[in-house]
Every structure is written in structure tokens, then in C-alpha cells.
Amino acid sequence: MTQHGLEQHWDLVVVGAGPAGSAAALGALHQRPGARVLLLDRADFPRDKVCGDGVAPHALDVLETVGVTGLLDDWPVAPRLRISVVGAPGVPVVEEAMSRPAQVVPRAVLDERILRAATDRGAVLRRARVRDVLQDGAGVGVVLSDGELVRARVVVGADGAHSEVRRALGPAAVPPQKRGTTAIAVRAYAPVLPEHDGVQVLAFSTDTDRPSYAWSFPVGDGRANVGFGQLVDSRSSAGQTPTRARLLERLEELLPGTTAGAEQVAGHPLPLSTGRSGVWSVGRVLLAGDAASLVNPVTGEGIYYAVLSGVLAGRAALGGGRYDRMLGEALVGHLRHTDLAARLVRSDRLLHAALRASARDTGVFDDVADIGLARGRLTRRVVTGMGRALLAG
Known part of the structure; x- marks a missing residue:
């Protein structure tokens, strides 16, 4: 330029x-x-x-x-979003088409x-x-x-x-x-798995302090942006930032196969x-x-x-x-x-209730997605849906 x-x-x-x-x-x-x-x-x-x-x-x-219009009109959308908690029996894997599809565009x-x-x-x-x-x-x-x-x-x-x-x-x-509000993430590009094509995949874990999750986001050219991110808490007993290798291991554990052929592997801090x-x-x-x-x-x-x-x-x-x-x-x-919401996902019980409510009501799903992607809020629909899921549970 x-x-x-x-x-x-x-x-x-x-x-x-x-x-x-x-x-x-x-x-x-x-x-x-x-x-x-x-x-x-x-x-x-x-x-x-x-x-x-x-x-x-x-x-x-x-x-x-x-005045900037049509910026990404030539770029494909990833129309569906899939959210799961790996290792949580009885918690549904939720997948829906997003009300307003997002795009995955390399920076x-x-x-x-x-x-x-x-x-x-x-x-x-x-x-x-x-x-x-x-x-x-x-x-x-x-x-x-x-x-x-x-x-x-x-x-x-x-x-x-x-x-x-x-x-x-x-x-x-x-x-x-503020202590406890910094995350670290590792990102790579790898061939997209067939079951992830066209789907933005978020996989939470049961054995890592949340908010933390693995992801696979299809770019639209046969590759996926894949990665894993978690909080870095200086009060932890180890007192050390997770290594890039360990973060990649967590990604592979939660989304098997996603790291095969991974390139452009890099890490970065996130001030939350x-x-x-x-x-x-x-x-x-x-x-x-x-x-x-x-x-x-x-x-x-x-x-x-x-x-x-x-x-x-x-x-x-x-x-x-x-x-x-x-x-x-x-x-x-x-x-x-x-x-x-970040406090909510630290609780297994509340996170599971949010996913069960999202599986039952696409409106709840859309509101939950909006909280994570843009400007959404914990709406009455989300709170009511979670309450019903908790009572049913």
C-alpha cells in the first residue's frame, strides 16, 4: 500500500x-x-x-x-454455530443457523x-x-x-x-x-474437518477454568482458523502462562483432528x-x-x-x-x-442450563450468540429459559 x-x-x-x-x-x-x-x-x-x-x-x-459498504460482500459466510461442553454427559450439543450469519475473514x-x-x-x-x-x-x-x-x-x-x-x-x-482478566490464546490455520465445514464450532471443557474453549472457524477456502484460549490467573499455583504446546494439546483434546496440518501457529494475550x-x-x-x-x-x-x-x-x-x-x-x-455471563460460564450447572435452554428455543440461542459476538445482553428470554432448564434438571 x-x-x-x-x-x-x-x-x-x-x-x-x-x-x-x-x-x-x-x-x-x-x-x-x-x-x-x-x-x-x-x-x-x-x-x-x-x-x-x-x-x-x-x-x-x-x-x-x-460510508463503508460492501466490504466483505465477496466473502462466504459461516451460517451455523455449534456449542458444546466436552465431557459433560447429558448436556446437548447445540447447533443452529445464526439469525445473522457471521464471516471468518483472516486479519x-x-x-x-x-x-x-x-x-x-x-x-x-x-x-x-x-x-x-x-x-x-x-x-x-x-x-x-x-x-x-x-x-x-x-x-x-x-x-x-x-x-x-x-x-x-x-x-x-x-x-x-486487573488480575485475573487476561487470557492467552493460540491460533493456527489447518484443513477444515468435513464435519466443521460451514460451522463455527465452540467447545468448552469441564477440566479447565472457564471462560476457556477450543474453536474451529471455517475460512471458506478449505482451511479453518483453529485455536484454544483460556484465562491466565497470576494467583494460580503454577504461576506460569500456559505454553503454546500445551494450548495446542488442549485444542486437540477437545476437537480431535483439528490440529492436523496446522500452520501459522501463534499466540497472543487478550486484555478482557x-x-x-x-x-x-x-x-x-x-x-x-x-x-x-x-x-x-x-x-x-x-x-x-x-x-x-x-x-x-x-x-x-x-x-x-x-x-x-x-x-x-x-x-x-x-x-x-x-x-x-463470564461468571455464569464458570458454573457447570448454569452453563449446562444455558445450553439446554438454547437447544429448546432458537430465540435463546440467538440471544446467547449475540452476547458473545457483538452487543447482546442476558435477555429476559435467556434468563427465563435457563430458569426452566434448571427446574427441569
Whole structure:
């Protein structure tokens, strides 16, 4: 992708050109066409990124609000979702067609397409590493690794779980991730098993602290994105992060055959959201996506959050409202429900009841799926269905 010349003063500088960062550029340019927007990223695009690759249609809905339509029209959908608890006798394997099918798009494809949409609208992309972020009365200065200073009215930190922008703000302004709210996942690409073709498969375990699960998501080209993720709790007796090899073993134990021919094996941490709204802005610096710990605590999904928070950050940066307020109105209620859902899946009894209720009522199934994929809540239908399942049990 062609890079453009660099100016020294910008309306907005976005650190990180993934979905959150490129969405921020799109939000800003939709708010004020012709604004001077600079995207900084340390990688050349297209590039791989460790992820489950699931893209909920809700993320595409958000992009449509800033004029990006048809982004994935040429990509196949994975219309069905299968959820099970391996090793739990009497608990049904639930499989249904999703009310709004999701797609499984490798990040090398998805991120490049959203970035291209941003640069087509006038954002400037530059490959660079960020060393520091400084605020003063005149705005924000971004110090690059070579010592160059780039100034902006507002900076959006969308540089992921290891955010340099977040680090530069300091622990006093942005507290570190709360203990017990970080997950680790391993991801690979492997030939899709015939029984998994067209189906997004989630397999919970009975012998690993949840939230944790194995997955197989068909990409649509004969491969599947496969992986296993679990919580990392510093209070555990081992006190060690699970190795990549062990995570792959857990994947194979829960979904036999999925690791055969696996390639592009990589691991990545996930800073999970909690039921409380986090620190999303400090002065003229806004945080979006993983840098703001916006990751679903049940499923580890983050694309919808990244796109939503990015668009809102970009709008706010160009005078379109207060970022914390807009993001809070969009997500806080949902985050509280996902926090409760994460507690729910730790209980065998409650998780089993949720699956039995989903097997009996497709409406419950759709609501449960929405909690994990996008902006859903524990609806009255879900709670009632689980209550009936518990009584029947």
C-alpha cells in the first residue's frame, strides 16, 4: 500500500492501523471530510494478526455508518454455530443457523480492506514505531523511535494489547489490567474437518477454568482458523502462562483432528473487558480496541468493539461528541452483561442450563450468540429459559 509524504501537524494522529485505528480514521474523515489524519503502524500491510477471525455483521453495520459498504460482500459466510461442553454427559450439543450469519475473514484480508477504505478517503499511512506520547497546552506530541516529533490536536491509541500509547500515559492515569482478566490464546490455520465445514464450532471443557474453549472457524477456502484460549490467573499455583504446546494439546483434546496440518501457529494475550467502564481517554489521548481492554470476556471477540470504539474515537477527535460518553452509552450495559455471563460460564450447572435452554428455543440461542459476538445482553428470554432448564434438571 502506497505511503504518502509526512506533514508535521495533524488534526488527528492514530497509532495502530488495524480495525480500531483505521475505523478511527474513517470516523474522523466522515465527521470532517478533508481533515488531516495520519495513521502510524510499525508493520507493512497486508500482515497477519493472531485472532479467531470471526467478523460479526454488527461490525459491518458500524462501518456502514461511515460510508463503508460492501466490504466483505465477496466473502462466504459461516451460517451455523455449534456449542458444546466436552465431557459433560447429558448436556446437548447445540447447533443452529445464526439469525445473522457471521464471516471468518483472516486479519491479513480484513485489516488491509478497512485500512484501504481509510486511505481512499484521505488518511495518510506511515510505517513508524512510537516511543512516547506527550501532552501540553498546544495538543499532543507523538515521539517516534527515531526521535522525530509529530504533533496533533488529538491522538488515538489503537495499538493493541501491548499498547505503547497506553504505556506512555502511565499507570497513574491508566491502571494496569486487573488480575485475573487476561487470557492467552493460540491460533493456527489447518484443513477444515468435513464435519466443521460451514460451522463455527465452540467447545468448552469441564477440566479447565472457564471462560476457556477450543474453536474451529471455517475460512471458506478449505482451511479453518483453529485455536484454544483460556484465562491466565497470576494467583494460580503454577504461576506460569500456559505454553503454546500445551494450548495446542488442549485444542486437540477437545476437537480431535483439528490440529492436523496446522500452520501459522501463534499466540497472543487478550486484555478482557470487565463490568466496569475502563479508562478510555486521558486529556487529548483516546484509547480504542484492545488498547482500551475492549475484548469480550466470554469469547475473546474484539473486532466489533474495535470498529465501534474506533469510529466513535475518530468522531470525537474531530468535534463529534465526548468519547467517553458515546462509548459508555454504546457499550457499558453490554459490558456489564458480558461480565455476568463470564461468571455464569464458570458454573457447570448454569452453563449446562444455558445450553439446554438454547437447544429448546432458537430465540435463546440467538440471544446467547449475540452476547458473545457483538452487543447482546442476558435477555429476559435467556434468563427465563435457563430458569426452566434448571427446574427441569
